[in-house]
Amino acid sequence: MLEIRNLHAKVAETEILRGIDLTVNAGEVHAVMGPNGSGKSTLAHVLSGRENYQVTGGEVIYEGKNLLKMAPEERAREGIFLAFQYPVEIPGVNTTYFLKAALNAVRKHRGIEELDAMDFLALIKEKMKVVEMDQELLNRPVNEGFSGGEKKRNEIFQMAVLDPKLAILDETDSGLDIDALRVVANGVNVLRSKERAMIVITHYQRLLSYIVPDFVHVLFDGRIVKSGDKQLALELEDKGYGWIEAQIQKAQPAANS
Amino acid sequence: MAGSKRRSRRPNRRRTAKGHAAVTMSIPEAKNVYQDHFSQAEKDWAHNGQAWSRKIREAAMSRFAELGFPTVREEEWKYTNVGPIAKIPFRPARYEIDSSISDLAARLTLGMPEAIRIVFVNGYYSAELSSLRRLPQGMKVSSLAAAIRQEAGWVESHLARHAGYQDHAFVALNTALMKDGAFVFFPEGSIVKEPIHLLFISTAGKGATVSHPRNLIVIGKGSEGTIVESYAGLEDEVYFTNAVTEIVLEEGAVGEHYKLQRESRRAFHIATLQACQDRSSSFSSHSIALGGALVRNEVNAVLDGEGGQCALNGLYLAGGEQHVDNHTRIDHVKPHCTSRELYKGVLDGKSRGVFNGKIYVHPSAWKSDARQTNKNLLLSQDAWVDTKPQLEIYNNDVKCSHGSTIGQLDQDSIFYLRSRGIGVEVARDLLTYAFAGDVISRLRVEAIRAQMDKLLIAKFQRDSQAKDGI
Numbered sequence: 001m002l003e004i005r006n007l008h009a010k011v012a013e014t015e016i017l018r019g020i021d022l023t024v025n026a027g028e029v030h031a032v033m034g035p036n037g038s039g040k041s042t043l044a045h046v047l048s049g050r051e052n053y054q055v056t057g058g059e060v061i062y063e064g065k066n067l068l069k070m071a072p073e074e075r076a077r078e079g080i081f082l083a084f085q086y087p088v089e090i091p092g093v094n095t096t097y098f099l100k101a102a103l104n105a106v107r108k109h110r111g112i113e114e115l116d117a118m119d120f121l122a123l124i125k126e127k128m129k130v131v132e133m134d135q136e137l138l139n140r141p142v143n144e145g146f147s148g149g150e151k152k153r154n155e156i157f158q159m160a161v162l163d164p165k166l167a168i169l170d171e172t173d174s175g176l177d178i179d180a181l182r183v184v185a186n187g188v189n190v191l192r193s194k195e196r197a198m199i200v201i202t203h204y205q206r207l208l209s210y211i212v213p214d215f216v217h218v219l220f221d222g223r224i225v226k227s228g229d230k231q232l233a234l235e236l237e238d239k240g241y242g243w244i245e246a247q248i249q250k251a252q253p254a255a256n257s
Numbered sequence: 258m259a260g261s262k263r264r265s266r267r268p269n270r271r272r273t274a275k276g277h278a279a280v281t282m283s284i285p286e287a288k289n290v291y292q293d294h295f296s297q298a299e300k301d302w303a304h305n306g307q308a309w310s311r312k313i314r315e316a317a318m319s320r321f322a323e324l325g326f327p328t329v330r331e332e333e334w335k336y337t338n339v340g341p342i343a344k345i346p347f348r349p350a351r352y353e354i355d356s357s358i359s360d361l362a363a364r365l366t367l368g369m370p371e372a373i374r375i376v377f378v379n380g381y382y383s384a385e386l387s388s389l390r391r392l393p394q395g396m397k398v399s400s401l402a403a404a405i406r407q408e409a410g411w412v413e414s415h416l417a418r419h420a421g422y423q424d425h426a427f428v429a430l431n432t433a434l435m436k437d438g439a440f441v442f443f444p445e446g447s448i449v450k451e452p453i454h455l456l457f458i459s460t461a462g463k464g465a466t467v468s469h470p471r472n473l474i475v476i477g478k479g480s481e482g483t484i485v486e487s488y489a490g491l492e493d494e495v496y497f498t499n500a501v502t503e504i505v506l507e508e509g510a511v512g513e514h515y516k517l518q519r520e521s522r523r524a525f526h527i528a529t530l531q532a533c534q535d536r537s538s539s540f541s542s543h544s545i546a547l548g549g550a551l552v553r554n555e556v557n558a559v560l561d562g563e564g565g566q567c568a569l570n571g572l573y574l575a576g577g578e579q580h581v582d583n584h585t586r587i588d589h590v591k592p593h594c595t596s597r598e599l600y601k602g603v604l605d606g607k608s609r610g611v612f613n614g615k616i617y618v619h620p621s622a623w624k625s626d627a628r629q630t631n632k633n634l635l636l637s638q639d640a641w642v643d644t645k646p647q648l649e650i651y652n653n654d655v656k657c658s659h660g661s662t663i664g665q666l667d668q669d670s671i672f673y674l675r676s677r678g679i680g681v682e683v684a685r686d687l688l689t690y691a692f693a694g695d696v697i698s699r700l701r702v703e704a705i706r707a708q709m710d711k712l713l714i715a716k717f718q719r720d721s722q723a724k725d726g727i
Contacts, residue, residue, distance in 0.1 A: 048676050051668075076678035088673040092691025101687070102677035109678070141691075142673075158677065 001026050001063060001197050002166055008057035008222075009046045015056065016042040018222030024166070027194040031208055031233060032201045034219035035241040040201045041085060043219070044170040047199075048082040049075050062166070076102075077109035079165030083155040083172050090142040095154070098142050099124065099161055106162055127160040131187035149180035156187040167191070168199045173207035185210030205237035218244055287343040288325055292318070294349050294434055294467075309413050310405060317422045317432035324426040336611040336643045337553055337582040342525050347467035347497050349434075350379035350459065354386075357491060358458055362386045365456055365489055367517070368704040373398060374454040375439050379496075380468030382437050386456075395444035398453055401471055404440035412440070416473055419503040419559075420531040427527045427553075431501040435471035438500075441484060445477040445507075452483040452515070452702050459524065461494040472502040476510040476538075483513040483702060486530075489548070490521035500528040506538035508562065513541050515705055520548040522577070529555040536562030536591075543700055545709065546573040546581050547716070555584040560594035560622075571600035572696040574716060575608035575640075582611035589622035589655075598629040601696050603689060604640035612661070615647040622652050629659040634666065634692050636685075690714065 002024040009017040016039045024030050034040050046053050047060065049072035060067040067075065090098070103123075104114040115123065128135065131153040143151050152172055159167055169188065173181055188211050192198070200211055208216070208230065216232040217224045220241075225248055226232065236244070282290070295318050302311055326343040327334040362376055362383075375398055376386035382400035389398055397404075404412050422429035439455040457470050476482045488498060498520060506512050512532070520526045526549040532540050542556050558567040573581045587596045602610040612631045633642045646659040666688050674684035693713055700706040 050672060071681065072672060072675040073678050073680050073684075076676055082676050084673070084676075088667075088669045090670045090673065090688070090691065092694050093674075093687055098674070098677070098679075098687075101683070102674075102679055105678040105680065105683075162677065 002067075003061040004058070005060070006058035007043075007046070007055065007060060009042060009053050009055045011042065011053055016222055017046065019058065020219075020222070020224055022217065022224060024197045024199060026165070026197050028215065029192065029198045029200060029211065029213045031211075031213035031216045031230075032199060032219055032224075033203070033205075033216060033233060033236060036203070038219045039222045040203075040219055041170055044082055044085075044168050044199075044201055047075075047168055048072060048080060073105070076162070076164075077106050081159050081162055081164035081167045083152075083159060083167065083169045085171040085174060087143050087146075087151040087155055089144045089146075091144050093142050095140060095142050096124070096138045099138075099158065102158070103161055124161060127157060130160045130190050131156045132183055133157045148175040149177070149183075152176060152180065152184050153187070156184055156191075160187065160191055165195065166197045166199070168201070170201050171203065172200070173202055173204060181207065182210065205233045208233045220244055220248065282344055282346050287346070288322060290346050291321065291430060291434065297349070298434060298436070309409075310416070313417045314433045314435075317417070317429045318434075320422055321426055321429040321433055324424075324429060327426055333584070333613075336609075336613075337551075337580065339527075339551070339553075341551060342497060342527070345465050345495070345497070347465050350381075350466035350468040350496065351462075352378055352381035352383070353460065353462055354378055354383065358460060359386060361458055361489060361491065362456065365458075365487065367454060367485060367487065368708040369452065369454065372452060372454045374456060375400070376456045376458065377437060377439070377470060378458050379460060379466065380436055380438070380457070380470050393447060393449050395447060396449060397440065397442040399440050400437050401435075401440045401473055402437040404473070412473065415475060415503065415505055417503075419505065419533045420501050420529055425529070427499055428501055428529050431469040431471060431499050431529075434469045435501070436469065438471035438473070438502075440472070441474045441482070443476045443480040443482040443510075445479060447477065447480045447482075449480070449482045452485045452705070454485045454487065457486075457488045457498065457500070459488070459490040459494070459496045459498055459520070461491075461496040465495045465497070467497040467499060470498065470500040472500070474502065474504040474512075474514075476504070476506050476512045478507040479509040480507075481511040483515070485515040485517065485702075485705065487515075487517040487519070488526065489519045490524050492521055493523055494521045495523045496521070497525040498528070500526075502528070502530045504530065504532045504540070506532065506534045506540055508535045508537060510535070510538045511540075512538070513701060514543070515700070515702070516542070516544045516554075517709075518544075518546045518548055518552065518554065520552070522548065522550060522579075524549050526552045526554070528553070529557065532556075532558040532567065534558060534560050534562060534565040534567065537564040538562065539566045541568040541701075542570065543696070544569070544571040544583070545696075546571070546575075546583070547712070549579065549581070551580045553582040553584065555586075557586045557588075558596070559588040559590060560596065561588075561590045563591045563593050565591070565594045566596070567594075568597045568699075569600075570598070570696050570699050572693055573600070573602045573610055574693065575602070575610055576605040577608060578606070579608040580611075581608070582613075584611075584613045586615040586617065587627065589616070589618045589625040589627065591621065592623040592625070594622065595626045596628070598627075599696060599699070600631045601693060602631075602633040602642060603636065603693055604633065604642055605636040607637075607639040609640070610642040612642070612644045613647070614645070614659070615649065616657060616659070618648075618650040618652050618655050618657065620651045623654045625652065625655040625657065627655070627657040631661040632692075633661075633663045634689065635663065636666070636689065
């Protein structure tokens, strides 16, 4: 489904991604872990088409197409969903209106009939259950005045509504207490399917006890330096990111001299 | 505590409104043109024998002769050059009606086809387009010219007593040359929920014309009334509307005033709304400016009785080469009055916006509570806005604040919407609409709110279907 080859990207003249290789197939859940500044969020933003990130090398093939050539909205319509680390508050734009516009843009692109108000409400009622979303929030402007937990739930709720093929969860666990984390993780688990792939970006192993990944990758200094299964996450939790750093230095003693 | 902000990416420059009639005059000649208009009109007034109104007109005319047209050297006109108005030899507008005008009138119902409506064409009352049946008991809606004839004493006690012409050339000109306008009276204790629509349609016909609509609205003691004043013109015609509205709120009155300005793209529109509020009255003004090439819209409220409240809201949307200037002044004269003000501007193309909001707290106005906000959204690199909040406070037991912002659409918000599949153009439109919608949501009359909503959606989403029937 997704093939990232030797991806390089920079933000304001600083190279952040320095050769990422990653293959994700339908039905798989990949965790990308790494210390602060390793490039995790940059990877998420580059995949979703954020403008301030400049791709300087490599390629990303999504379902046989060049992803990097697509506008952000095109990527979304093609089935890519980014759950934001910091969801944006949009005063004056009603949540329901926004979701309906988004869903119908996606459906139109996929050649499915657009939903009318009645069918749309029926659909969101159903999807609200996924993250125990409070209906009252739907009448408010997008994310405005939402608590941290409500914002993250809203992200997963939107994911449930838009039904993406590839979901990228950017530090969805950050700032959540354990109860909110359980609700959000449970929502994500409900949405796991054979057709859908997920990239779960996180700093901590904690989330991965709830969303159990098929693969774990460690991102360090703009590269994936280690990959494994869920055991790798536990090992990291035990030994810390310093352990990875030490391993890299051992492997490349000449690089620093 | 006065300060001003200006914003554009281009260096400072002066621009005059474009696309007007080719014949221009020097400014001293312009004054003579209006003197001629006055002499012509004097003959008509000779018949109706209103000594008091002639006196006012003469005083106003001589005041105009002294003042002349304002220039950008005057603080109050610093950002608005009325040179283009002064240079065109406008002719007095005449009552002309044809199918294009009656069609326009038929469309401009503001979603209230059954409403009580008084229509003026080129400043003259049009009985055939007006609909004054079903007036509530005791209520009066008529042309001002008729009211001057029929209720002289009564009109005399209010007309030109509130909108000062001593310091304002355009108010002076209007006062000197006013021909007609609406007279609306809500008698004591009347609660009228239904809005009264005053519609002004202009058409230049064969050459640039000027009209001076003059309205007098009195909301009696303990009464409630809603007035909608709307201005429109035929596309692309050059004319000049110079309007003055005086609105008097007696003790405990509740008045709501809507102004919808949709003049032709080449029109000049200068207007003053002057509200005078007695004790415990409540006034709200919603001023929506969409049309015109060069527009100056003044809204002034005098809180002249204890416990009065006023809310001035405004929305100005400009594009192309439009110049839209909003001037407001709130006088806190008596204690315990509250004022709230929210003006928002959306400026696209090479348009220019001005907001100047003065709050003047008099020494006698203890416990004044005033809050003013002006927010501007620039949609293009060539759009420009000058915003100048001014607080003048001569009492130290008050609560006053003001704030103004100038910004562009938030990039994070645009990306968020796009990341959900919403196209970039739609995302921008949606955010612009949301910015403006804040003012629209304050409109209390549902029909008008719905119409404004439609109008905004049409404007921002380029959906031509929604433009009809508003």
